Each structure stands twice: as structure tokens, then as C-alpha cells.
Amino acid sequence: MGSIEDLIANITIPVIDISGYLADDPKATAACASELRSACENQGFLQVVGHSVQAATQKNFLDAIATFFTLPLEEKERLRQSKSKCYRGYERIGGQKLDELDDEATTDQKEGFSVRPERPLGRFLAGPNQWPEESAVPGFKEAYMDYFREVHSLSTAMFQLIALSLDLDRHFFDHFASDSNGICLCRSHHYPPTPPDAAGRTRGVGAHTDFGAMTLLLQDTVGGLEVLHKPTGTWHGVPPIEGAYVCNIGDLMQRWTNDRYRSTMHRVISPLGHTDRYSCAFFNDGALDMMIEPLPGCVPKGENPKYEPLRVEDHILKRYQQSYGAGGTRIETA
Ligand SMILES: O=C(O)CCC(=O)C(=O)O
Numbered sequence: 001m002g003s004i005e006d007l008i009a010n011i012t013i014p015v016i017d018i019s020g021y022l023a024d025d026p027k028a029t030a031a032c033a034s035e036l037r038s039a040c041e042n043q044g045f046l047q048v049v050g051h052s053v054q055a056a057t058q059k060n061f062l063d064a065i066a067t068f069f070t071l072p073l074e075e076k077e078r079l080r081q082s083k084s085k086c087y088r089g090y091e092r093i094g095g096q097k098l099d100e101l102d103d104e105a106t107t108d109q110k111e112g113f114s115v116r117p118e119r120p121l122g123r124f125l126a127g128p129n130q131w132p133e134e135s136a137v138p139g140f141k142e143a144y145m146d147y148f149r150e151v152h153s154l155s156t157a158m159f160q161l162i163a164l165s166l167d168l169d170r171h172f173f174d175h176f177a178s179d180s181n182g183i184c185l186c187r188s189h190h191y192p193p194t195p196p197d198a199a200g201r202t203r204g205v206g207a208h209t210d211f212g213a214m215t216l217l218l219q220d221t222v223g224g225l226e227v228l229h230k231p232t233g234t235w236h237g238v239p240p241i242e243g244a245y246v247c248n249i250g251d252l253m254q255r256w257t258n259d260r261y262r263s264t265m266h267r268v269i270s271p272l273g274h275t276d277r278y279s280c281a282f283f284n285d286g287a288l289d290m291m292i293e294p295l296p297g298c299v300p301k302g303e304n305p306k307y308e309p310l311r312v313e314d315h316i317l318k319r320y321q322q323s324y325g326a327g328g329t330r331i332e333t334a
């Protein structure tokens with residue numbers, strides 16, 4: 001048996017090439033489903049390469065968000081999320097606190113911009129997006145929406161692969177992943193660098209698990225995302241692979257699979273020196289009225305499910321209230 005140091009040194013985040021699956025090759029599909037199953041049952045994190053999102057779409061998008069974040073704060077604040085009544089738009093540094101491990105934690109040192117499917121104002125999270133003037137960041141909205149469409153389509157394909165990995169019908173999650181009332185969120189982030197003389201390591205995003213079912217994260221080449229290996233309590237960097245998606249299971253999917261697939265704690269350490277980091281997380285959390293109850297195939301014979309059925313809206317609303325403060329539904333009208 002190896003030592004604990006060997007174990008820790010050998011912890012890696014698997015990289016899965018899904019090109020064969022996307023090309024409908026049955027053998028490659030079976031291999032991808034099996035690799036995905038193992039990643040979801042163990043680390044709860046993987047990186048996806050050979051996917052369908054065009055490199056040019058990613059590049060235009062990353063360029064567009066970098067330009068957006070250089071706007072003066074007053075201009076970005078005009079699009080602030082709290083004004084939108086539906087969690088869309090700009091979030092200044094410190095707008096969200098995600099650390100579940102430390103009650104005293106400082107707020108996250110990141111700014112963000114959130115876009116969701118365009119909807120009339122009404123239910124929780126429904127409403128119009130907020131955009132800067134076209135002249136302020138030319139091409140921003142178009143680059144964002146092109147990216148949104150492509151990553152949403154990849155997310156649908158990933159849910160089909162998750163279905164196959166659980167020996168379910170390939171289309172089992174289609175309704176969840178592509179419902180026209182779905183509450184997807186495409187949130188871009190900017191992590192300003194920590195000055196070299198700043199004491200300690202700065203929290204970009206505090207330790208947390210994701211709320212929803214599955215996240216697809218595009219990160220640039222700077223690095224800083226770390227994943228917790230619970231048995232040893234050690235943090236492991238997710239090495240940036242240009243163009244790849246970091247894919248992770250969220251709390252809703254952990255519950256759906258009766259704890260078979262893992263929603264793993266992760267955090268971001270701010271970049272040091274003079275480098276800014278940019279990333280974008282795409283969360284596909286189904287539609288508000290959907291019920292999540294442990295999948296029959298995930299409950300061992302003779303055992304009861306570990307969880308009661310749960311409505312997506314009840315779960316997501318609670319997590320928003322925790323991370324944005326008790327006034328999770330607080331609306332600023334100014
Ligand atoms: O920016 C990153 O690398 C991760 C962001 C994240 O974990 C989140 O938005 O939930």
C-alpha cells in the first residue's frame with residue numbers, strides 16, 4: 001500500500017475527450033459514459049475536451065467580457081444585478097459570499113456578469129437581461145449570446161451522456177436540460193490580481209459546492225481553481241487546458257443520484273502579481289417546477305431513498321438566500 005503522500009500526489013481531475021460520443025460512435029460513447037461515471041462517482045469533477053463549442057466563439061466571448069470588465073465602475077453599476085429583480089447583470093466585487101466552511105469569511109474578490117434566457121418579468125429569476133450600450137462594448141451582446149447558445153447545446157449533450165452513464169435512456173434528462181422555462185445561468189467572472197505584497201492568499205471564490213445539477217466552466221490559462229479531496233482534506237488545482245470545459249456535479253444532481261454522483265467543494269485563489277483571470281460558469285438547473293427525487297437505479301435494493309422529493313425552485317431559492325444574504329429575493333427599485 002502506498003503512503004498518504006503518494007495518494008495525495010496521485011489525485012488528478014480526469015480529462016475526457018467526447019469527440020467520439022458527439023460523432024455518434026457507439027464504442028467511443030460507451031467509453032465516454034464509463035469514464036464520466038467514474039469521474040462523477042469519485043472526484044465529482046472532470047475536464048471535457050473534443051467538445052462542440054467553437055474556439056472562435058470562446059475567444060470572442062472571453063475578449064468581450066474582458067473589455068466589459070474594464071468599463072468604469074459607475075457604468076457597470078448601472079447594470080447592477082440587484083436592480084434587475086431577477087439576478088441578471090453586474091455584480092461588483094464582494095457581491096456574493098460562497099464560503100460554506102468559514103462563517104467569518106470575507107466576501108469573494110471577483111466581479112461578475114450574469115445572463116439568463118430572456119423572459120418576461122414574473123417568477124423567481126425570470127425577466128429581461130441587462131446589457132451595456134452597444135457603443136460602450138461593441139459586439140458584447142452578440143458574443144455573449146453566441147457563446148450562450150453553444151454552451152447550452154453542449155450542456156444538453158453532457159446531460160445525455162450523464163443519462164447513459166447512469167444506464168438511463170439517453171433522453172432521460174432532455175426535459176430538464178432543455179425545457180423552455182429552464183433557469184440556465186451564464187455568469188462570467190473577473191478576478192483582479194492580488195498585489196504581490198498582499199499578505200496571504202486572497203479568496204477569489206470561497207469554498208462552496210454548486211447549487212444546481214451540472215456546471216460547465218470555461219477558464220482562461222491563468223489557473224487558481226482548486227478542488228477539495230475530502231478524504232485527505234487536501235486542495236488540488238485544476239490545471240487550465242485551453243478551450244476545455246471543467247465539468248462538475250452540483251448539489252441537485254448529487255441528491256438526484258441519491259449521493260452516487262458527488263458535488264465537490266471547490267474554491268478559487270486570486271491570481272498573484274499583475275495577471276487578471278477570467279472565467280465563465282454555465283449552470284443548467286432545469287425549470288422551477290421540476291421535482292427532483294432519487295433515481296430508482298441509484299437506490300440500492302431494499303434501501304429507502306436518502307432524500308424526499310424536492311422542487312427545483314425551493315432548492316435554488318434557499319441557496320440564493322444563503323449566498324446573497326437573508327434578502328435573497330430583496331429587490332432594489334432604484
Ligand atoms: O471561476 C472559477 O474558476 C469557478 C467559479 C465557480 O466556482 C462558480 O461560479 O461557482
Ligand SMILES: [Fe+2]
Binds near residue numbers: 209210266
Ligand atoms: Fe462553483
